[in-house]
Amino acid sequence: MILPVDDPDDPRIAEFVSVRERDLVGRRGRYIAEGEVVLRLAASRPDHRLRALLLSERGARGLADLLPGLDAPVYVARQAVMDAIVGFPIHRGMLGLVEPPPAPDxxxxxxxxxxxxxxxxxxxxxxxxxxxxxxxxxxxxxxxxxxxxxxxxxxxxxxxxxxxxxxxxxxxxxxxxxxxxxxxxxxxxxxxxxxxxxxxxxxxxxxxxxxxxxxxxxxxxxxxxxxxxxxxxxxxxxxxxxxxxxxxxxxxxxxxxxxxxx
Structure with missing residues (x-):
């Protein structure tokens, strides 16, 4: 499901706000996948569950073949809005929130x-x-x-x-x-x-x-x-x-x- 985002304070994309700061404090066992190569890899692994994507308009075009098969919300924002959400210019324009499998013994x-x-x-x-x-x-x-x-x-x-x-x-x-x-x-x-x-x-x-x-x-x-x-x-x-x-x-x-x- 592709969902437009126009407001950096939209509560639906709270997990992507201030990415660097959230990286430091932790994500309750989840991680952020960044860029096309990593996102496609994460999406291909059944043991890594893709919870949500935040994409720029250009990023959405680059992943157009992948998006219809995803069981996760896909938020799409203009580049300026995405930069404001994550807190820095994110040129790749592709972020995914992923839940990995439990750590093995x-x-x-x-x-x-x-x-x-x-x-x-x-x-x-x-x-x-x-x-x-x-x-x-x-x-x-x-x-x-x-x-x-x-x-x-x-x-x-x-x-x-x-x-x-x-x-x-x-x-x-x-x-x-x-x-x-x-x-x-x-x-x-x-x-x-x-x-x-x-x-x-x-x-x-x-x-x-x-x-x-x-x-x-x-x-x-x-x-x-x-x-x-x-x-x-x-x-x-x-x-x-x-x-x-x-x-x-x-x-x-x-x-x-x-x-x-x-």
């Missing part, structure tokens, strides 16, 4: 993976660009799942989804309490775990994964906690003299490519 998620599955573990990563980039790399190189500790930011935050090009809607993920909890769960599920560190004991190029494998990444700067590094075999990516580290999303791409190639 970490043990159940790991238990259901294949014997040769590759899993990514993230600890303390609070930058949405990095989380989105890691999810994109995980999808591109066939990682089966991602575990995040309680300190990591939300992969379903609007910017993380956009940077991931929708991969955070595709790659299964679950939350664990902390690094120790992550290691316990991976060990119980039969995963061989490796931690990435600039001072890692083995070069990544020398590592040959076998069976279920998990690779752990920490936040930029401090990296992974010292106690976790002490308890886990470590890998490094050698670099030119005078330079000791890469962006964590870039690192994940290199590591996951290496695992996929093996």
């Amino acid at each position: 970490p043990a159940a998620l790991l238990a259901g993976l294949a014997p040769e599955a590759r899993v990514v573990g993230l600890l303390g990563i609070t930058n949405h660009d990095n989380v989105g980039g890691i999810f994109r790399n995980a999808a591109a190189f066939g990682a089966a799942a991602i575990l995040l500790d309680a300190a990591c930011c939300d992969p379903l935050y609007r910017k993380a989804i956009r940077v991931s090009v929708g991969a955070s809607l595709i790659v299964p993920f679950a939350r664990v309490a902390d690094g120790a909890d992550m290691l316990r769960r991976l060990d119980a599920a039969g995963f061989s775990v490796r931690a990435l560190s600039p001072s890692g004991a083995m070069r990544l190029s020398d590592y040959r994964p076998a069976g279920r494998t998990a690779v752990l990444f920490g936040t930029e700067g401090p990296g992974l906690p010292a106690d976790l590094l002490a308890a886990t075999p470590t890998l490094s990516i050698p670099m030119a003299p005078g330079f000791d580290s890469l962006n964590v999303a870039t690192t994940s791409g290199i590591v996951l490519h290496h695992l996929a190639a093996r």
